[in-house]
Amino acid sequence: NAGVTQTPKFQVLKTGQSMTLQCAQDMNHEYMSWYRQDPGMGLRLIHYSVGAGITDQGEVPNGYNVSRSTTEDFPLRLLSAAPSQTSVYFCASSYSLRGSTYEQYFGPGTRLTVT
Protein backbone atom coordinates (compact mmCIF):
# COMPACT_ATOMS: atom_id res chain seq x y z
CA ASN A 1 0.00 0.00 0.00
CA ALA A 2 1.21 3.51 -0.79
CA GLY A 3 -0.78 4.88 2.17
CA VAL A 4 -1.60 8.59 1.88
CA THR A 5 0.02 10.42 -1.02
CA GLN A 6 0.10 14.16 -1.64
CA THR A 7 1.13 16.20 -4.65
CA PRO A 8 2.91 18.47 -5.19
CA LYS A 9 5.59 18.38 -2.47
CA PHE A 10 6.43 22.06 -2.95
CA GLN A 11 4.55 24.93 -4.58
CA VAL A 12 5.09 28.67 -4.94
CA LEU A 13 2.08 30.81 -5.89
CA LYS A 14 1.57 34.48 -6.49
CA THR A 15 -1.16 36.30 -4.58
CA GLY A 16 -4.51 35.77 -6.27
CA GLN A 17 -3.61 32.56 -8.08
CA SER A 18 -5.64 29.42 -7.53
CA MET A 19 -4.50 25.83 -7.32
CA THR A 20 -5.49 22.37 -6.16
CA LEU A 21 -3.55 20.24 -3.71
CA GLN A 22 -4.05 16.56 -4.40
CA CYS A 23 -4.51 13.84 -1.79
CA ALA A 24 -5.16 10.15 -2.35
CA GLN A 25 -5.30 7.09 -0.12
CA ASP A 26 -5.43 3.40 -1.03
CA MET A 27 -6.55 2.01 2.33
CA ASN A 28 -10.31 2.30 1.66
CA HIS A 29 -10.64 4.74 4.56
CA GLU A 30 -13.95 6.52 5.04
CA TYR A 31 -12.59 9.56 6.80
CA MET A 32 -10.22 12.08 5.25
CA SER A 33 -9.11 15.50 6.38
CA TRP A 34 -6.91 18.45 5.52
CA TYR A 35 -4.76 20.30 8.05
CA ARG A 36 -2.41 23.24 7.85
CA GLN A 37 0.62 23.69 10.05
CA ASP A 38 2.30 27.03 10.55
CA PRO A 39 5.87 27.24 11.94
CA GLY A 40 6.13 26.13 15.58
CA MET A 41 2.41 25.37 15.79
CA GLY A 42 0.26 22.30 15.96
CA LEU A 43 -2.04 21.23 13.16
CA ARG A 44 -5.29 23.07 12.46
CA LEU A 45 -8.16 21.37 10.69
CA ILE A 46 -9.34 22.99 7.44
CA HIS A 47 -11.97 20.60 6.05
CA TYR A 48 -12.87 16.98 6.50
CA SER A 49 -15.00 14.29 4.91
CA VAL A 50 -16.73 11.31 6.48
CA GLY A 51 -17.34 9.59 3.15
CA ALA A 52 -17.78 10.11 -0.58
CA GLY A 53 -20.08 13.05 -1.24
CA ILE A 54 -19.93 14.35 2.36
CA THR A 55 -17.68 17.18 3.50
CA ASP A 56 -17.68 19.61 6.41
CA GLN A 57 -15.73 22.58 7.68
CA GLY A 58 -13.04 22.44 10.30
CA GLU A 59 -11.46 25.17 12.38
CA VAL A 60 -9.99 27.30 9.56
CA PRO A 61 -12.02 26.74 6.34
CA ASN A 62 -12.00 30.25 4.84
CA GLY A 63 -10.28 30.47 1.47
CA TYR A 64 -10.41 26.72 0.82
CA ASN A 65 -12.83 24.37 -0.91
CA VAL A 66 -12.98 20.59 -0.93
CA SER A 67 -14.95 17.85 -2.64
CA ARG A 68 -15.07 14.08 -2.21
CA SER A 69 -16.31 12.37 -5.35
CA THR A 70 -14.54 9.07 -4.62
CA THR A 71 -13.41 7.26 -1.48
CA GLU A 72 -9.79 7.51 -2.58
CA ASP A 73 -9.38 11.20 -3.43
CA PHE A 74 -9.84 14.39 -1.42
CA PRO A 75 -8.47 17.47 -3.23
CA LEU A 76 -8.08 20.85 -1.53
CA ARG A 77 -8.62 23.97 -3.63
CA LEU A 78 -7.19 27.37 -2.85
CA LEU A 79 -9.55 29.83 -4.49
CA SER A 80 -7.40 33.00 -4.48
CA ALA A 81 -4.09 32.51 -2.73
CA ALA A 82 -3.01 34.96 -0.03
CA PRO A 83 0.34 35.25 1.83
CA SER A 84 -1.48 34.16 5.01
CA GLN A 85 -1.97 30.77 3.37
CA THR A 86 1.77 30.13 3.32
CA SER A 87 1.99 26.94 5.33
CA VAL A 88 2.57 23.20 5.24
CA TYR A 89 -0.55 21.26 4.31
CA PHE A 90 -1.16 17.71 5.49
CA CYS A 91 -3.80 15.29 4.33
CA ALA A 92 -4.84 12.45 6.63
CA SER A 93 -7.17 9.49 6.52
CA SER A 94 -8.60 6.99 8.98
CA TYR A 95 -10.92 4.02 8.86
CA SER A 96 -13.61 5.87 10.73
CA LEU A 97 -14.20 9.10 12.61
CA ARG A 98 -15.78 7.35 15.53
CA GLY A 99 -14.47 4.65 17.80
CA SER A 100 -11.58 4.41 20.16
CA THR A 101 -9.00 3.31 17.61
CA TYR A 102 -9.20 6.49 15.51
CA GLU A 103 -5.65 6.18 14.17
CA GLN A 104 -5.01 8.80 11.52
CA TYR A 105 -2.53 8.19 8.72
CA PHE A 106 -0.82 11.30 7.36
CA GLY A 107 0.66 12.14 4.01
CA PRO A 108 4.14 13.69 3.63
CA GLY A 109 2.81 17.23 3.28
CA THR A 110 2.79 20.01 0.67
CA ARG A 111 4.91 23.07 1.42
CA LEU A 112 3.15 26.11 -0.04
CA THR A 113 4.58 29.61 -0.29
CA VAL A 114 2.43 32.51 -1.45
CA THR A 115 4.31 35.65 -2.49
Added chain:
Amino acid sequence: DAKTTQPTSMDCAEGRAANLPCNHSTISGNEYVYWYRQIHSQGPQYIIHGLKNNETNEMASLIITEDRKSSTLILPHATLRDTAVYYCIVRDPYSNYQLIWGAGTKLIIKP
Protein backbone atom coordinates in the same frame (compact mmCIF):
# COMPACT_ATOMS: atom_id res chain seq x y z
CA ASP B 1 -12.69 17.99 24.32
CA ALA B 2 -10.30 18.59 27.19
CA LYS B 3 -7.18 20.65 26.63
CA THR B 4 -3.70 19.30 27.32
CA THR B 5 -0.55 20.89 28.71
CA GLN B 6 2.89 19.63 27.73
CA PRO B 7 6.42 20.97 28.34
CA THR B 8 7.79 22.89 25.38
CA SER B 9 10.99 20.84 25.14
CA MET B 10 12.93 18.02 26.77
CA ASP B 11 16.30 16.32 26.38
CA CYS B 12 17.13 12.66 26.88
CA ALA B 13 20.35 10.68 26.52
CA GLU B 14 20.45 8.01 23.84
CA GLY B 15 19.69 4.57 25.26
CA ARG B 16 17.85 5.94 28.28
CA ALA B 17 14.09 5.96 28.80
CA ALA B 18 12.38 9.13 27.64
CA ASN B 19 9.39 10.10 29.81
CA LEU B 20 7.09 12.70 28.30
CA PRO B 21 4.44 14.13 30.63
CA CYS B 22 1.02 15.48 29.71
CA ASN B 23 -1.56 17.17 31.93
CA HIS B 24 -5.24 16.87 31.05
CA SER B 25 -6.94 17.87 34.29
CA THR B 26 -10.36 18.53 32.66
CA ILE B 27 -10.58 15.16 30.91
CA SER B 28 -14.04 13.59 30.99
CA GLY B 29 -14.93 9.96 31.49
CA ASN B 30 -15.34 9.12 27.79
CA GLU B 31 -12.23 10.82 26.52
CA TYR B 32 -9.24 8.82 25.39
CA VAL B 33 -5.63 10.03 25.47
CA TYR B 34 -3.81 9.82 22.12
CA TRP B 35 -0.13 10.33 21.37
CA TYR B 36 1.33 11.21 17.99
CA ARG B 37 4.79 12.34 16.98
CA GLN B 38 6.15 14.39 14.09
CA ILE B 39 9.69 13.83 12.93
CA HIS B 40 11.36 16.77 11.20
CA SER B 41 8.25 18.26 9.52
CA GLN B 42 7.05 14.91 8.16
CA GLY B 43 3.41 13.95 8.57
CA PRO B 44 2.49 13.07 12.17
CA GLN B 45 2.67 9.41 13.15
CA TYR B 46 0.31 7.65 15.56
CA ILE B 47 2.05 6.15 18.60
CA ILE B 48 -0.46 4.88 21.14
CA HIS B 49 -3.75 5.64 22.88
CA GLY B 50 -5.52 4.66 26.11
CA LEU B 51 -8.53 5.29 28.34
CA LYS B 52 -7.62 4.35 31.91
CA ASN B 53 -5.40 1.29 31.88
CA ASN B 54 -1.71 1.41 31.07
CA GLU B 55 -0.99 0.48 27.47
CA THR B 56 2.10 -0.83 25.69
CA ASN B 57 2.91 -1.48 22.07
CA GLU B 58 6.04 -1.93 20.00
CA MET B 59 6.77 1.79 20.04
CA ALA B 60 6.00 2.98 23.56
CA SER B 61 4.17 2.64 26.85
CA LEU B 62 1.41 4.92 28.09
CA ILE B 63 0.90 5.38 31.83
CA ILE B 64 -2.33 7.11 32.87
CA THR B 65 -2.79 8.19 36.49
CA GLU B 66 -5.66 6.74 38.44
CA ASP B 67 -7.56 10.06 38.43
CA ARG B 68 -6.81 10.36 34.69
CA LYS B 69 -5.71 13.95 35.05
CA SER B 70 -2.26 13.27 33.65
CA SER B 71 -0.34 10.72 31.62
CA THR B 72 3.21 9.86 30.64
CA LEU B 73 4.47 8.49 27.37
CA ILE B 74 7.54 6.32 27.82
CA LEU B 75 10.01 5.49 25.06
CA PRO B 76 11.99 2.73 26.82
CA HIS B 77 15.29 2.93 24.97
CA ALA B 78 15.44 6.23 23.12
CA THR B 79 17.44 6.45 19.90
CA LEU B 80 18.49 9.46 17.86
CA ARG B 81 15.62 8.67 15.48
CA ASP B 82 13.17 9.39 18.29
CA THR B 83 14.02 13.10 18.12
CA ALA B 84 10.65 14.62 17.22
CA VAL B 85 7.75 16.74 18.43
CA TYR B 86 5.36 14.64 20.53
CA TYR B 87 1.68 15.57 20.76
CA CYS B 88 -0.68 14.53 23.54
CA ILE B 89 -4.36 14.85 22.59
CA VAL B 90 -7.59 13.92 24.35
CA ARG B 91 -10.80 13.18 22.53
CA ASP B 92 -14.17 11.58 23.00
CA PRO B 93 -14.08 8.79 20.40
CA TYR B 94 -17.84 8.69 20.10
CA SER B 95 -18.23 12.34 19.27
CA ASN B 96 -17.74 13.97 15.91
CA TYR B 97 -15.09 16.24 17.32
CA GLN B 98 -11.73 16.25 15.67
CA LEU B 99 -8.34 16.00 17.29
CA ILE B 100 -7.25 19.36 18.68
CA TRP B 101 -3.49 19.71 18.25
CA GLY B 102 -1.39 21.81 20.61
CA ALA B 103 2.25 22.76 20.08
CA GLY B 104 3.55 19.48 21.59
CA THR B 105 6.89 18.69 23.25
CA LYS B 106 10.11 18.89 21.27
CA LEU B 107 12.12 15.85 22.41
CA ILE B 108 15.83 15.92 21.59
CA ILE B 109 17.78 12.69 22.01
CA LYS B 110 21.45 13.38 22.64
CA PRO B 111 24.29 10.94 21.85
